[in-house]
Amino acid sequence: MNERDGEQQTPLRTYSEAVDWINGLIPFGIRPGLDRIYALMERFGNPQRRLKFIHVAGTNGKGSSCAFLTSVLVESGYSVGTYTSPYITKFTNRFQYNGEDIPENVLLELSNRLYPVVQELAATEMGSPTMFEVSTALAILYYAEVCYPDVIVWETGLGGRMDVTNIVTPIVSLITNVGYDHMDILGDTLEKIAGEKAGIIKPGVPVVSCAEQPEVVQVIKAEAARKNSTLYLLGEQFNYNRGELGDGKQTITFKGPFRDITAEIGLLGEHQCKNASGVLMVLEVLRQYMAFILDDEDVNRGLRQTAWAGRLELVSKEPRIVLDGAHNPEGAESLARSLPEIFQYDKLILMMGMLSNKHHQGYFKHILPIVDTLILTEPDFRRKMDAEALLSLVEELKETAAKPDLEIIVEPDWRAALEKLKSQTKAEDLGVVSGTLYLISDVRAALLHQTDSEKGW
Numbered sequence: 001m002n003e004r005d006g007e008q009q010t011p012l013r014t015y016s017e018a019v020d021w022i023n024g025l026i027p028f029g030i031r032p033g034l035d036r037i038y039a040l041m042e043r044f045g046n047p048q049r050r051l052k053f054i055h056v057a058g059t060n061g062k063g064s065s066c067a068f069l070t071s072v073l074v075e076s077g078y079s080v081g082t083y084t085s086p087y088i089t090k091f092t093n094r095f096q097y098n099g100e101d102i103p104e105n106v107l108l109e110l111s112n113r114l115y116p117v118v119q120e121l122a123a124t125e126m127g128s129p130t131m132f133e134v135s136t137a138l139a140i141l142y143y144a145e146v147c148y149p150d151v152i153v154w155e156t157g158l159g160g161r162m163d164v165t166n167i168v169t170p171i172v173s174l175i176t177n178v179g180y181d182h183m184d185i186l187g188d189t190l191e192k193i194a195g196e197k198a199g200i201i202k203p204g205v206p207v208v209s210c211a212e213q214p215e216v217v218q219v220i221k222a223e224a225a226r227k228n229s230t231l232y233l234l235g236e237q238f239n240y241n242r243g244e245l246g247d248g249k250q251t252i253t254f255k256g257p258f259r260d261i262t263a264e265i266g267l268l269g270e271h272q273c274k275n276a277s278g279v280l281m282v283l284e285v286l287r288q289y290m291a292f293i294l295d296d297e298d299v300n301r302g303l304r305q306t307a308w309a310g311r312l313e314l315v316s317k318e319p320r321i322v323l324d325g326a327h328n329p330e331g332a333e334s335l336a337r338s339l340p341e342i343f344q345y346d347k348l349i350l351m352m353g354m355l356s357n358k359h360h361q362g363y364f365k366h367i368l369p370i371v372d373t374l375i376l377t378e379p380d381f382r383r384k385m386d387a388e389a390l391l392s393l394v395e396e397l398k399e400t401a402a403k404p405d406l407e408i409i410v411e412p413d414w415r416a417a418l419e420k421l422k423s424q425t426k427a428e429d430l431g432v433v434s435g436t437l438y439l440i441s442d443v444r445a446a447l448l449h450q451t452d453s454e455k456g457w
Helices: 005-009 015-023 035-042 062-075 104-122 131-147 190-200 214-226 270-289 296-305 329-342 360-370 387-401 414-424 437-447
Strands: 053-057 080-083 095-097 151-155 172-175 207-209 231-233 239-246 249-255 260-265 313-317 320-324 348-353 373-378 407-413 430-435
Touching: 015 104, 015 131, 035 104, 035 131, 053 062, 053 190, 062 080, 062 151, 062 270, 062 296, 080 131, 095 131, 104 131, 172 190, 172 270, 190 214, 207 214, 207 270, 214 231, 239 270, 249 270, 260 270, 260 296, 270 296, 270 329, 313 437, 320 329, 320 437, 329 360, 329 430, 348 360, 348 387, 348 414, 348 437, 360 387, 373 387, 373 414, 387 407, 407 414, 414 430, 414 437, 430 437
Parallel strands: 053 151, 053 172, 080 151, 172 207, 207 231, 320 430, 348 373, 348 430, 373 407
Antiparallel strands: 080 095, 239 249, 249 260, 313 320
């Protein structure tokens, strides 16, 4: 390096410079594989080996499950790190300790420690570590050398087997479900996608899953058997019944191998009952086999208090606007089932925008039957899908999947689209913004008047 010594030690001078540097690695793309993250952590003495992780993979429900786990464990008196992506408001959201973001000065300090090592690796045949690899390394350093949590809730970025987060050996793994998403990277069949998600199963480490499709279950069972891991599967080792819904809460009765638990959960939608049941099974494994002290009252309070931005979140009352990051067929199916159940409305006005690498036909098949007015827009993101391309997909499905009088508005500028959503949503109607979280993030910041929104992967 040509920098003078002082500059070499702290090439990044502010929090913004640190975030810009990490995001500047985005052009290196998503490059599945663990070589670079292993090389990176080797330079720091592999601090991840000193930490306890709960590894969470799945197509949908990862974020909500991480939120449930964090809330319950914090309520139970444990210190908890939570590493998630993408983030809704600020880059620091992805590195949390007891529900609080990493301080900006700590992120800057850790970025400066990583910077020379990243430069060094970039000069080898491995090439530069990616944005997600550097973020993951930063998370490990934060938890292993700054705040020392008792346990870390550790969300995969994409897939599992070749995902950067798979550098860790957890104390328990959770695979929420498997559906069609990121097919360009994970494969074009459920079996292939399931094989990638099941890659987080480690030898002898118990695994919990809420996956239900027979071909997916077969893949997960085979991998668990191969790794000699005890598998707790929804519908076999545990189950749940959904109870009352009201006052912004819903009740579930969890039926597990050790005992039954009745709990209230604060996140709405039937799919959240399934997510909560998977989380309760994980907690039972921790309680039964790892001596975690989890009092029923604390567990209940943690589940009840769980909140998760951008998931069936009512962010405006006049007009009523709900945000939900459903962006694949399974997410759309849950959203289409949940909206009429939770909200009373005359017309449903849906604004949505997508990235260009997704399986969108299935999304539309599920959501169009309940929509009265559809506003197609574009997220402010480099891999956005053109609103006109979305329109051609809708036109193909209009005859079979949509209401006969469906009104369609195409407005590529998301800000203008949001104004149209507001003006179209009358007092008796419901406005919904759905699709990629990059769109949800911007809309949420605009509606809640947040000025420091950074949003991103």
